[in-house]
Amino acid sequence: DQQVKQNSPSLSVQEGRISILNCDYTNSMFDYFLWYKKYPAEGPTFLISISSIKDKNEDGRFTVFLNKSAKHLSLHIVPSQPGDSAVYFCAASAIWTSNTGKLIFGQGTTLQVKP
Amino acid sequence: NAGVTQTPKFRVLKTGQSMTLLCAQDMNHEYMYWYRQDPGMGLRLIHYSVGEGTTAKGEVPDGYNVSRLKKQNFLLGLESAAPSQTSVYFCASSYTTGTSGGTSTDTQYFGPGTRLTVL
Numbered sequence: 001d002q003q004v005k006q007n008s009p010s011l012s013v014q015e016g017r018i019s020i021l022n023c024d025y026t027n028s029m030f031d032y033f034l035w036y037k038k039y040p041a042e043g044p045t046f047l048i049s050i051s052s053i054k055d056k057n058e059d060g061r062f063t064v065f066l067n068k069s070a071k072h073l074s075l076h077i078v079p080s081q082p083g084d085s086a087v088y089f090c091a092a093s094a095i096w097t098s099n100t101g102k103l104i105f106g107q108g109t110t111l112q113v114k115p
Numbered sequence: 116n117a118g119v120t121q122t123p124k125f126r127v128l129k130t131g132q133s134m135t136l137l138c139a140q141d142m143n144h145e146y147m148y149w150y151r152q153d154p155g156m157g158l159r160l161i162h163y164s165v166g167e168g169t170t171a172k173g174e175v176p177d178g179y180n181v182s183r184l185k186k187q188n189f190l191l192g193l194e195s196a197a198p199s200q201t202s203v204y205f206c207a208s209s210y211t212t213g214t215s216g217g218t219s220t221d222t223q224y225f226g227p228g229t230r231l232t233v234l
Contacts, residue, residue, distance in 0.1 A: 008156075015162030032221065043119070043205050044158070048223050089157060093221065100211050101146045101165075102173065105157040 003027045004092050004107035019077040021109050023090030030092040035075050036089045080113045119226035127232045128196045136191040138206030146209045148191040151202040196233045204229045
């Protein structure tokens with residue numbers, strides 16, 4: 001049972017345009033969401049997060065939107081750069097109800113930004 | 116400050132052999148985690164630890180054991196390797212879990228990974 005789903009395995013965008021990566025979850029207990037970025041042969045690196053008490057969090061070119069009623073979050077990258085080409089993982093956690101920090105990851109979306 | 120390091124980077128085992136993967140962190144983090152990454156599956160939690168001397172099972176614990184004898188180290192053991200354990204293994208650590216005003220100190224920092232092949 002996949003509690004966190006990234007239904008698009010890959011995405012290709014032109015440099016300078018917007019990249020939108022989507023993530024859906026099923027567990028209503030999740031209250032904290034993160035995006036990680038992963039380059040080949042490296043470990044995932046933290047990108048941006050959002051708590052369930054917010055619906056938007058922005059950090060430079062990266063913005064995460066959370067729609068709790070739809071159990072959906074998205075990552076917007078504007079403008080996209082070739083260096084953004086990587087695999088992006090969505091992850092969720094139930095921080096308030098579980099003091100373990102356990103993250104449930106989606107399958108990942110491979111983003112390719114073309115020059 | 117090396118962050119999270121993993122040893123070894125690559126390993127090839129024969130079915131039935133045993134091995135231990137070592138994870139070390141120098142950030143004084145309380146929480147440590149072992150994940151495996153398989154194609155199309157994302158990262159799945161194997162075992163985790165919320166402090167020195169404690170361990171707990173994650174999503175896919177079968178065939179693995181762990182130990183956290185020192186706060187900075189988290190070991191993952193395979194007693195009898197199977198081809199199904201061919202994967203890339205990632206260790207991660209975090210300071211703690213807790214939120215304050217919508218922010219969190221729960222960010223997990225990952226090591227570079229260990230690529231394990233079981234023949």
